[in-house]
Amino acid sequence: MKKDLHTAGLAFRKMHGLGNDFVVIDSRGRDAVVTPALARALGDRNRGVGFDQLAEIRDADGADFTLDFWNADGSRAGACGNATRCVSDLVMRQTGADGVSLLTTRGTLLAQRVDGMVSVNMGHPQLEWAEIPLSHAVDPLHLPLPGAPVGVGMGNPHCVFFVKDAEAVALETDGARLEHDPLFPQRTNVEYVSVIAPDHLRMRVWERGAGVTLACGSGACAVAVAAHLRGLTGRKIQLDVDGGTLHIDWRSDGVWMTGPVAHVFDGVLTPEFLANHA
Numbered sequence: 001m002k003k004d005l006h007t008a009g010l011a012f013r014k015m016h017g018l019g020n021d022f023v024v025i026d027s028r029g030r031d032a033v034v035t036p037a038l039a040r041a042l043g044d045r046n047r048g049v050g051f052d053q054l055a056e057i058r059d060a061d062g063a064d065f066t067l068d069f070w071n072a073d074g075s076r077a078g079a080c081g082n083a084t085r086c087v088s089d090l091v092m093r094q095t096g097a098d099g100v101s102l103l104t105t106r107g108t109l110l111a112q113r114v115d116g117m118v119s120v121n122m123g124h125p126q127l128e129w130a131e132i133p134l135s136h137a138v139d140p141l142h143l144p145l146p147g148a149p150v151g152v153g154m155g156n157p158h159c160v161f162f163v164k165d166a167e168a169v170a171l172e173t174d175g176a177r178l179e180h181d182p183l184f185p186q187r188t189n190v191e192y193v194s195v196i197a198p199d200h201l202r203m204r205v206w207e208r209g210a211g212v213t214l215a216c217g218s219g220a221c222a223v224a225v226a227a228h229l230r231g232l233t234g235r236k237i238q239l240d241v242d243g244g245t246l247h248i249d250w251r252s253d254g255v256w257m258t259g260p261v262a263h264v265f266d267g268v269l270t271p272e273f274l275a276n277h278a
């Protein structure tokens with residue numbers, strides 16, 4: 001941790017997309033400051049700020065900015081759709097532009113403002129077992145687990161179950177167990193989905209490294225892809241999550257996700273907090 005942060009503190013923003021909540025730290029123009037220990041401390045809803053993911057903005061070559069994501073347990077997340085939409089909104093407000101490009105571990109993503117909401121192209125889904133990743137060669141469309149879920153990568157792993165009633169699922173126990181199933185060498189996010197209509201799904205989610213959340217953007221994209229590949233839906237759907245509604249459109253250039261964003265408050269982490277957790 002840099003010496004000036006120990007005297008001045010560290011500014012952050014609290015944002016959310018459909019109740020999927022984020023702390024955003026802007027490290028453009030300086031070295032990155034987030035460590036696994038700081039992410040865990042900040043993610044503590046009693047002793048820190050609390051978030052589902054922490055997003056750190058950094059400078060980028062060839063894009064408007066770079067985004068790194070951390071889960072509340074201090075692990076890294078390769079993708080976070082809702083935080084991507086929130087930070088894109090922030091940067092669009094700062095620059096006055098209607099669109100931005102950003103770099104994540106997936107490469108360059110594009111985001112734009114649409115009807116008061118923010119859309120992001122989350123890229124092409126990863127449908128090969130090794131890129132999801134799975135531990136060995138199996139058919140990702142019918143994974144060898146009870147309930148035959150679908151495995152999809154969106155820069156992070158997802159395990160999608162189609163069930164009769166997503167409300168009736170034991171999300172906390174089943175999600176926690178499946179996150180650590182040996183089929184997923186990097187653990188997995190877990191989604192339970194019921195079909196309302198060929199263009200309308202209901203999803204509940206257990207996130208790797210964060211637990212039950214009110215929404216998950218990359219999960220919503222994975223679910224739309226899985227549902228279409230299983231012949232349950234078209235390519236454009238409305239998806240109801242616990243925190244609201246997302247719109248997903250799997251186009252030829254990637255999976256687009258659209259929804260609301262909210263900026264809740266700004267704060268400054270104290271030098272004392274940083275000294276104890278950096």
Ligand SMILES: N[C@H](CCC[C@H](N)C(=O)O)C(=O)O
Pocket residue numbers: 020052053071076077078079080081082083156157189207208209210215216217218219
């Ligand atoms: N909330 C995020 C996903 C976080 C995924 C994370 N839990 C992981 O380890 O992959 C989203 O909107 O896409």
